[in-house]
Amino acid sequence: MARHRSFRAAADQMGVSRSSLSHALSGLExxxxxRLLHRTTRSVAPTEAGMRLLARLVPALRELDDMLAVVSDGTDGPAGTLRxxxxxxxxxWLLxxxxxxxxQRYPRVALDIVSEGRLIDIVADGFDAGVRLREAIPQDMIAIPFGGDARFLAVASPTYLSxxxxxxxxxxxxxxxxIRQRLPSGRPYCWEFARGRDEIAIEVPGVLTLDHNELMVEAAVDGLGIAFVPEAAARLALRDGRLRALLEDWSPVIPGFCLYYPGHRHVPPALRVFIDTLRAADASVRSG
Structure with a gap:
């Protein structure tokens, strides 16, 4: 409920009725x-006491899941939900x-992949692993690189450039x-360039602001301006000539994506086989 901010959504995920969940929480309180939750007619939110309890419960429950996974490991293969x-x-890329x-290989594992721009604490928010560019990953995490190096490119359509x-x-x-980008915080993203020892960050002008890479690519293809996106997001449009890469000598490569997870506890079987599958897929893409 703390994550969903809704009794209905939490009850649906748990497979129980909303009234049963509400009564159970009232009994706990x-x-x-x-009081653990503030309730209104539209939503619920944790109280200060609820947040303290949640901060202690999440690691404990994750540890319990790990222990149960160890017991079941090796029976009929990994099972459960991998978030x-x-x-x-x-x-x-993962999809x-x-x-x-x-x-196909692990049908008893349900994958729950949440795609979002903001950086989160994967442990506190109940995720088994995260995927981000290497430079954004906390140093206390174990990181598995894949997909090669990355870079951001300024791109525009031939029509716009003409x-x-x-x-x-x-x-x-x-x-x-x-075409400006709005960060999850609401602030505009400063475009960053580097060549040798020269570095520059520009808060670019523009009358169109978006928060989705695919939409920015589409807007650039339509001639609405210059976009600054991950090269992977624009690769198809660059390949078929709908977009042109700009300022490439100012766009150095950076370490690419890593799957990361806490290193201080047992790795759940489902995550372990997902890592194996990721490594095999990465090797296949690199060799092919």
Missing amino acids: QQLGV INASEVAAR SHVVPGFL RHGVPATPDDLRRHGC
């Missing part, structure tokens, strides 16, 4: 003598190269119509 939090581009084979010209330096972007 009476037993503890504290992964990933960026949009990373989730697409293309890993998920089909994984679900009308407005081709920027020769990052500073030229200040005189162009750019």
Whole structure:
């Protein structure tokens, strides 16, 4: 309920009725003598006491799941739900190269992949693993790289460039119509470029702001401006000529995606076989 902010959504996930869940929580609150949730007609939210309890319960429940998984490991194969939090581009890579084979080989595992832009605490939010660019991963996590290096590119359609010209330096972007990106925090993203020791971050001008890589690519293809996106998101449009890459000498490669998870506890069987499948898929993509 703390995660869903809704009795109905939480009850649906647990497979119980909303009234049963509400009565169970009320009984727990009476037993503890504290209120755990603020309730309104539209939503629920944890109280301060509820947040403290949740912070202690989540690791304990995850540890219990791990212990139960150890007991069942080796019987009929891994089972249960594997929750992964990933960026949009990373989730697409997993869906293309890993998920089909994984679900076919391990039918007793249910994959729950949440795609979002914001960085979260995967342990506190109840995920088994996360997927992000290597530079965004906390240092205390175990990281499994895949997909090779990455880079961000400024891209635009031939039609746009024929009308407005081709920027020769990052500073030229200040005189162009750019498709800006809104971060999960609500702030605009500053486009970052580097060449040798020179680095520059620009808060570009533009009358269109989006928060989804695919939408930014589509807008650029339609000639609405210059977008700044992961190369993987624009690869097809670049390949067939609908987009052109700009300022490539100012767009260095960076370490790519990693699947990451806490290293201080037993790795659940479902996550372990997912890692094996990921590594095999990555090797196949690199060799093919």
